[in-house]
C-alpha cells in the first residue's frame with residue numbers, strides 16, 4: 001500500500017499560512033505524542049521560516065509517563081522548545097501559554113520598551129487530527145473552534161481571542177506533500193490523521209500488527225486473549241477476528257471487520273499506551 005493524501009484544501013491551507021505568517025509573532029506546532037517525529041512535516045518549514053516555534057506534544061494522556069520523560073530528554077538535547085499537553089482534558093495546557101510567552105519574550109520586551117502592551121498573535125499548525133482546535137478551545141473560555149475525531153475538520157482560518165494578550169490562529173491540518181517515508185505515513189494513518197477512505201483497512205491493520213509485534217507484543221496478546229503471537233501478521237488478524245466472532249456467511253472470517261476493530265482499538269488506546277516512533281540515537 002502506498003499512502004498519499006494531499007487534497008486541494010491542504011495546498012490552499014499552505015498558501016493561507018504563508019500569507020498570514022507576516023502577522024505572526026510565534027508558532028504553536030502541535031504533534032501527536034503517539035508519533036511525534038512522524039508529525040514533523042517538512043512542508044511547514046518554509047511557512048514558519050525564522051518565526052519562534054513551540055512544539056506542543058499533545059495527547060500525552062495516550063502514552064506512558066516514562067515515554068514522556070524519554071522524549072522530553074530527546075527534545076531537550078535537540079534544544080527544541082517543547083511542552084506536553086492533554087488538550088482534551090485540559091491537563092498542562094497552561095504550559096503552552098507559558099512556553100509561548102517565553103519564546104516570544106524578545107518581541108514583547110521590544111514593544112514594552114516603547115510603552116506598548118503587545119498582544120501576541122500565534123499560529124497553531126500541525127498535521128490533521130493532532131488536536132489543534134481542541135488545544136485552542138482548552139485555552140479559551142468558550143469552545144469556539146470546531147473539533148472532531150477525523151482528519152480535515154478545520155477548513156478555513158479562524159482567529160480566536162484567548163485573552164487581552166493572546167490571539168490564536170487555527171489552521172487546517174496539513175500532511176506531507178510527498179510521503180517519501182512510508183513508515184511515517186503508516187504511523188499517521190494508524191493514528192487517524194489520514195482519511196480512512198483512501199486506505200486499505202486490512203493492509204493498514206497488518207502494518208499495525210507488525211509494528212505492535214515489535215514494540216508491544218504482550219499488549220497485543222493480552223488485549224485479544226491470544227495463545228501465542230503467530231509470525232504471520234495476517235494470521236494474527238484472523239485470530240483477532242475469530243476472537244471477536246466476526247463471521248461472514250458460511251463461517252468465513254470477516255477480516256475486514258476485524259481490521260477495523262483493531263485500528264479503532266489502537267486509536268482509542270485500548271490496546272495500550274505506546275509511541276509508534278522510536279527515539280533516534282543522537
Ligand SMILES: Nc1nc2c(ncn2[C@@H]2O[C@H](COP(=O)(O)OP(=O)(O)OP(=O)(O)O)[C@@H](O)[C@H]2O)c(=O)[nH]1
Pocket residue numbers: 058059060061062085086087088089126127128129130131132133134135146147148149150151152153154155171172173174
Ligand atoms: N486523548 C486525547 N484526545 C485529544 C487530545 N486533543 C485532541 N483530542 C481528540 O483528537 C481529535 C481531533 O481533535 P481536533 O482538535 O479536531 O484536531 P485538529 O488538529 O484540529 O484536526 P483538523 O482540524 O482535522 O486538522 C478529537 O476527537 C479530540 O477530542 C488530547 O490531548 N488527548
Ligand SMILES: [Mg+2]
Pocket residue numbers: 132133134146147153154171172173
Ligand atoms: Mg481543527
